[in-house]
Amino acid sequence: MKSDNMQFTTIFQNKLQRALRYPSLYLHYVKLEIAGMMEYKLDFAVGIFAMFLANGVIPLILIWVIFTQVDSINGWTFPQLLLLNGLSTLVFGVWHTFASGGVRHIERGIQMGELDRVLIRPANTLIQMIAERFDEDGIGDVIGGFLKIGLASSMLSLVWSPYNILLILIFVAGGFLILFAIILAAACLAFWTTRVHSFLNIITNFSRFTEYPIEIYHPAIIFLLTFILPFAFVNYYPTQIFIGKGMHIEWAFYTPVVGIILFIIAYAIWKVGLKSYTSTGS
Amino acid sequence: MDSMTNIIEVNNLCKQFKVQRREAGLAKALKTFFSQKYEVVDAVKDISFNIEKGEFIGMIGPNGAGKSTTIKIMTGILVPSSGNVKVMGYCPWDERLDYVKNIGVVFGQRTQLWWDLPPVDSFELLKHIYDIPEHRFKKNLEKFSEVLEINKLMDIPVRKLSLGERMRCDLAASLLHDPKVLFLDEPTIGLDVVAKEKIRNFLKETNKEKKTTIILTTHDMGDIEELCPRIIIIDKGQKLYDGSVAEIKKKFGKERMLIVDFVESIHPRFDWKGVRATEIDAKKFKFLVDTRMAKISDVTKRILSKYQVHDITVEEPDIEEIIRDIYRRGLRA
Amino acid sequence: MMKYLAYSKILIISEMAYKFEFVMNILSTIVQMFVLFFLWSAIFSWNNTATIGGFTLSEMITYAVVGVVIARILNTFIEWYIEEDVKTGNIVMMLTKPLNYVWYNAAISLGEYSDAFIRTALPSFIICILIFHIFVPDPLTLILAFISVFLGAAVLFLISFILGTFAFWTTGSIWFLRSLKQTSITLLSGSFIPLAFFPELLRNIADVLPFQTIYHVPLSIYLGKISGFAMLQAFAIQIFWIVLLAVIATLTWKAARRRFVALGG
Numbered sequence: 001m002k003s004d005n006m007q008f009t010t011i012f013q014n015k016l017q018r019a020l021r022y023p024s025l026y027l028h029y030v031k032l033e034i035a036g037m038m039e040y041k042l043d044f045a046v047g048i049f050a051m052f053l054a055n056g057v058i059p060l061i062l063i064w065v066i067f068t069q070v071d072s073i074n075g076w077t078f079p080q081l082l083l084l085n086g087l088s089t090l091v092f093g094v095w096h097t098f099a100s101g102g103v104r105h106i107e108r109g110i111q112m113g114e115l116d117r118v119l120i121r122p123a124n125t126l127i128q129m130i131a132e133r134f135d136e137d138g139i140g141d142v143i144g145g146f147l148k149i150g151l152a153s154s155m156l157s158l159v160w161s162p163y164n165i166l167l168i169l170i171f172v173a174g175g176f177l178i179l180f181a182i183i184l185a186a187a188c189l190a191f192w193t194t195r196v197h198s199f200l201n202i203i204t205n206f207s208r209f210t211e212y213p214i215e216i217y218h219p220a221i222i223f224l225l226t227f228i229l230p231f232a233f234v235n236y237y238p239t240q241i242f243i244g245k246g247m248h249i250e251w252a253f254y255t256p257v258v259g260i261i262l263f264i265i266a267y268a269i270w271k272v273g274l275k276s277y278t279s280t281g282s
Numbered sequence: 283m284d285s286m287t288n289i290i291e292v293n294n295l296c297k298q299f300k301v302q303r304r305e306a307g308l309a310k311a312l313k314t315f316f317s318q319k320y321e322v323v324d325a326v327k328d329i330s331f332n333i334e335k336g337e338f339i340g341m342i343g344p345n346g347a348g349k350s351t352t353i354k355i356m357t358g359i360l361v362p363s364s365g366n367v368k369v370m371g372y373c374p375w376d377e378r379l380d381y382v383k384n385i386g387v388v389f390g391q392r393t394q395l396w397w398d399l400p401p402v403d404s405f406e407l408l409k410h411i412y413d414i415p416e417h418r419f420k421k422n423l424e425k426f427s428e429v430l431e432i433n434k435l436m437d438i439p440v441r442k443l444s445l446g447e448r449m450r451c452d453l454a455a456s457l458l459h460d461p462k463v464l465f466l467d468e469p470t471i472g473l474d475v476v477a478k479e480k481i482r483n484f485l486k487e488t489n490k491e492k493k494t495t496i497i498l499t500t501h502d503m504g505d506i507e508e509l510c511p512r513i514i515i516i517d518k519g520q521k522l523y524d525g526s527v528a529e530i531k532k533k534f535g536k537e538r539m540l541i542v543d544f545v546e547s548i549h550p551r552f553d554w555k556g557v558r559a560t561e562i563d564a565k566k567f568k569f570l571v572d573t574r575m576a577k578i579s580d581v582t583k584r585i586l587s588k589y590q591v592h593d594i595t596v597e598e599p600d601i602e603e604i605i606r607d608i609y610r611r612g613l614r615a
Numbered sequence: 616m617m618k619y620l621a622y623s624k625i626l627i628i629s630e631m632a633y634k635f636e637f638v639m640n641i642l643s644t645i646v647q648m649f650v651l652f653f654l655w656s657a658i659f660s661w662n663n664t665a666t667i668g669g670f671t672l673s674e675m676i677t678y679a680v681v682g683v684v685i686a687r688i689l690n691t692f693i694e695w696y697i698e699e700d701v702k703t704g705n706i707v708m709m710l711t712k713p714l715n716y717v718w719y720n721a722a723i724s725l726g727e728y729s730d731a732f733i734r735t736a737l738p739s740f741i742i743c744i745l746i747f748h749i750f751v752p753d754p755l756t757l758i759l760a761f762i763s764v765f766l767g768a769a770v771l772f773l774i775s776f777i778l779g780t781f782a783f784w785t786t787g788s789i790w791f792l793r794s795l796k797q798t799s800i801t802l803l804s805g806s807f808i809p810l811a812f813f814p815e816l817l818r819n820i821a822d823v824l825p826f827q828t829i830y831h832v833p834l835s836i837y838l839g840k841i842s843g844f845a846m847l848q849a850f851a852i853q854i855f856w857i858v859l860l861a862v863i864a865t866l867t868w869k870a871a872r873r874r875f876v877a878l879g880g
Binding site: 018021024025028029032035036113114115116117119120121122123124128132275278279280281 | 299300351354357358359360361375378379380382383385387389392394396398399403406407408410411412413
């Protein structure tokens, strides 16, 4: 039984304690998913390989083909572009693996009343949703990203010093939060309207602008990608640190900041959405 | 009733829903794209009741009566329009994370288990989510597997289980963490007699041994008669009755049934006050006697004096009839 | 014949109800096109050349954008449908109806293509003209290009159908096969980059595979890159692949059916 007078600090302690459990909880879901997949080892490997091909190898070849005809795109050489593209693939791969399945499922969960299932359990609803839909296929994207980055690095003689590794980890984490936040916020529309699915597709399509250096776009688009739907912080601004050139190189360090702020906003929207869900039932 | 022993308090609960009006036809559908018409529906209208620790309550009512809505509110997944609920001192929807640790829920129509996983994996996950200590988890799992006979089902993906098998696993899952209150929403729906029996026994045992407070919504009178000393009847969002089954039979069971096997086939005219006669076949008749207007003994005497009788049985009022009657006519003393 | 078209019609009508999705699809397409538009504009302007690989900027943009339009039409899931039919056992219904399963699926594809054409491709195409000022050929060439798209669509359908029949041997493989198909198309059909850009080895491989009939041929006809006798040759190649794939499709279907019946249905 709860006591009626709780100090603020104890509440905070409780929340912290709870939060610390989540990584291991998520890991348990992952273990289960992988264990389940191990029964279908072939499916497991094939899924990853297919993603690796589709998002890693093929785009690599296509970009290479373009560069057989030209030397650079807006001053970006082949390896530089490859690095940019590879970072995008990597972060999207992480997103794909850990969270995109759950977030994309939100609309269905709301309509089918599946949110009831997670509400009934003593754990954060969002974490439950994304943990349940861990998608190992995304690992193929991640590997594809590494391939592109690796190739680009060797061509650029880019050394992966501990500092650089730390940097890229921060960028990937920040970029992941940005993706998570934007697409989560979009998915939350499902609490109030339908057919959010196609809207999510537009947002995702829009993010693909960042596969190429954003300088080539109309200023309005650059503005959109930087300040409204800050996908540019996922790979464009960070990449500049490693190749030493571009617009506003210092902005790369804003990536984790942008990620955290956006995520707080998106999470707040999620909470509001949940409130609406529990008021209107399913 | 001492409020210290009330584990559940529901006061003046009200819930209204806004239901969208969909119009048929393409042109009308386009119109609704721009302006939507809403209708306000009273799902729950001022319901109040208290439940003590260890009670086993049955909640019955026709479809759409408001039972499920009430349960959803009590489990914290739905916020009421007005009124308050206290379960174990918690407000279910305000203190969800803390509250939910102490309850178990089974929704008859939807499984709480993970669809693609075998039950054993679902249980494992629940162990982590509810933070159940290993030894307690093992003990409970062993006990449930035995009583509910789910040992053989442990490794089969839930989606491949039959309804009865799945329900038993769901039941086990809901009690792994030793909740103090268990909510069951239509748990026996669609199950065969054997499955129902197993589940009822399990629930009875759980309630008796662990003193788990159990709230059960159901359509099945058998559940009620076997399990619930106290029932709450809900219809059209309102509480119609709150009391024991025995009392309801006494108060409202004004009809007794006489089944008479005659020696010879007869074509009688039974024109007696308070008696409704229906033919089962030429030699068998059913007499519904309104005990307010006629005495059983009198009716029996009259039959015996006029006809040769093979066998007479007197039957208790049918609880289902009674309840249906209450739905139809509301409460009347 | 009419009974198959009935299936096509049902599909179109059932999809017409979703207005919002319609707008979203168009927007989504336009976004894709803008990426390509800017990409090629940048490439051309930076390198300060009039042509790359024999394409002017206007031609390149037209190529890329019309490629997206065609991609919108050719969104097909026939492999999934077949797998679904097998998984659910619905295939039994199909076998007991007086239907040819190949034509049945062809009709469904036709319905989907037509629906996508009317709802997404055509509006997108018109918008392209307005926004990107793409090159539009004379009516005759336009019609010929359209026919070529249709032939390419038939090739795509047949490939998908053949892959779909693999569901009779192993379910779950469909996903991988479809991925393979998609990646092959992305790489070798000239959907994104004209085959003219490709180095010799890749070009030679692409030329002998059916994928190039889906994008490269119609787009080349549209842009007037091949005309006269070369165009006739291209049509001939498309028809060749259709015939060859149709034969293979019939054979694999027969084998699949035999296997299905042998396994007891």
